[in-house]
Amino acid sequence: MRGMLALLALLAAITQSADPQGAAPPRYAATQLQCARFLESARSDIHTEAGGRVRDATAGRDGVWSFRAAPAPAGILLEGWYDSLSAWQRSGGNTLTPDTDGLIGGRFRGVLGPTGRYRADARPFVPDEVAEVVDAATALDDLFPPLPARRLEPGQSWRDSTGVEITRLPDSVSDRRLQRFALRLRREAHQDTLRGDTTPLPLRQTTVEEGGFVWDPVDGLLHRSRQLAVETSISAGSRVRQAVRSRVTQQLRLTRLPPAACR
Numbered sequence: 001m002r003g004m005l006a007l008l009a010l011l012a013a014i015t016q017s018a019d020p021q022g023a024a025p026p027r028y029a030a031t032q033l034q035c036a037r038f039l040e041s042a043r044s045d046i047h048t049e050a051g052g053r054v055r056d057a058t059a060g061r062d063g064v065w066s067f068r069a070a071p072a073p074a075g076i077l078l079e080g081w082y083d084s085l086s087a088w089q090r091s092g093g094n095t096l097t098p099d100t101d102g103l104i105g106g107r108f109r110g111v112l113g114p115t116g117r118y119r120a121d122a123r124p125f126v127p128d129e130v131a132e133v134v135d136a137a138t139a140l141d142d143l144f145p146p147l148p149a150r151r152l153e154p155g156q157s158w159r160d161s162t163g164v165e166i167t168r169l170p171d172s173v174s175d176r177r178l179q180r181f182a183l184r185l186r187r188e189a190h191q192d193t194l195r196g197d198t199t200p201l202p203l204r205q206t207t208v209e210e211g212g213f214v215w216d217p218v219d220g221l222l223h224r225s226r227q228l229a230v231e232t233s234i235s236a237g238s239r240v241r242q243a244v245r246s247r248v249t250q251q252l253r254l255t256r257l258p259p260a261a262c263r
Contacts, residue, residue, distance in 0.1 A: 025151040026179065027114040028144065030076045032220030033069035035262035037083075040065060040143070044250040051242040057091035061134050064257070065143070075113040080140050081105050081124075087134045098129040108140040116146040143254065145183055145213045145224050152181075163187045169212070178214050178222065185209035201240070205232045211252075224254040 039062075046057040063085035070077045085100040106124025113119075118141055126136045148158040152168035159165040162185075169180040187207045191200040211226035227250070234244040 025149070026147045026215045026217070026220075028076060028112055028116060028147070028220060029114075030069040030071045033067045033076065033078065033112075035259060036067045036069075037257040037260060038065045038067075038143075039063075039255045039257055040139075040252070042250060042252045044248060046246070046248050048244065048246045050244045055091060057089055059087070059089040059133060061085065061087040068262070069112075072111055074111050075117075076111065078108075078110055078112045078118075078140075080108045080143075085136075087130065087136075089133045096129075096133055098127070098133050100130055102127040103130055103136055110140070112144065114147075115149060116144050118142070118144065144221060145181075145211075148181075172214070176216075178216055180212065180214050182212045183209065183226075184211075201234065202237070203232055203234045205230065219256070221254075222256045224252075226250075226252040228252070 041062050042060060044059045046055075046059065048055045048057075064083045065080055066083050068079040082100075082104055085103060087098060087100060089096045103124060103126055106126075107122065108120070108124060109122040110118055110120040120138075120141060123137050130136055146160075146164050146166070148166045148168075149160070150158060152158055152166070154168050154170050157165060157167040165184045167182045167184075169182055172178040172180055185207065186209075189203070189205040189207070191202050192205065208229045209226055211224065213224040214222045216222050228248070230246075230248045230250075232244070232246045232248075234240055236243045
């Protein structure tokens with residue numbers, strides 16, 4: 001009996017040492033994001049039909065984010081800004097490349113909860129020519145992926161009431177143990193507001209996301225990939241003269257950069 005107990009204790013010790021940081025579910029912390037830098041890259045295909053006319057466009061942006069972070073009762077006081085940003089849009093043989101200098105360094109401030117829920121408190125001014133190409137004002141709202149409310153073992157899944165489903169994949173152990181997660185989302189909306197307007201507009205919109213992220217138990221988020229498809233249908237009415245249908249497909253990548261001097 002003593003030999004069996006000793007064997008069980010040894011097995012437990014081996015299991016714990018194999019994943020010393022994995023006892024708790026992943027959570028955002030100020031220490032992970034203080035002076036952190038991320039490279040963001042996005043590419044979009046946009047198809048729009050309105051009044052019998054069809055418009056196809058492609059768009060993209062590449063930027064480097066910097067962050068300051070401090071603990072707060074509700075999570076993390078987060079301050080972020082673009083150190084660099086380039087954006088473009090092509091349609092009908094024309095290319096728009098707005099000057100983004102007016103946005104560089106502008107502060108996004110808010111509170112990031114431990115599981116990734118973000119509340120924006122301040123947004124920088126976005127010049128109109130930039131807003132025509134990229135929705136930069138809300139760029140930080142869903143930059144960081146949501147995290148599961150409980151610890152997951154590889155192969156287990158968790159979902160919430162908003163349509164998010166997260167599955168833990170096998171860990172990566174090439175040089176250090178990293179946790180990998182798949183993220184899926186499906187949501188439907190029946191109203192939204194147009195840019196520059198506060199009155200909700202009736203519509204039918206479906207958003208589907210497929211992607212994943214890599215998590216270091218010490219440093220936090222290392223990488224996120226997203227593939228989004230957003231289909232929107234707006235019927236003709238008092239505020240919209242012609243019915244509009246659109247489909248936007250987007251690929252986004254967020255990658256942690258090596259640390260640099262904190263400014």
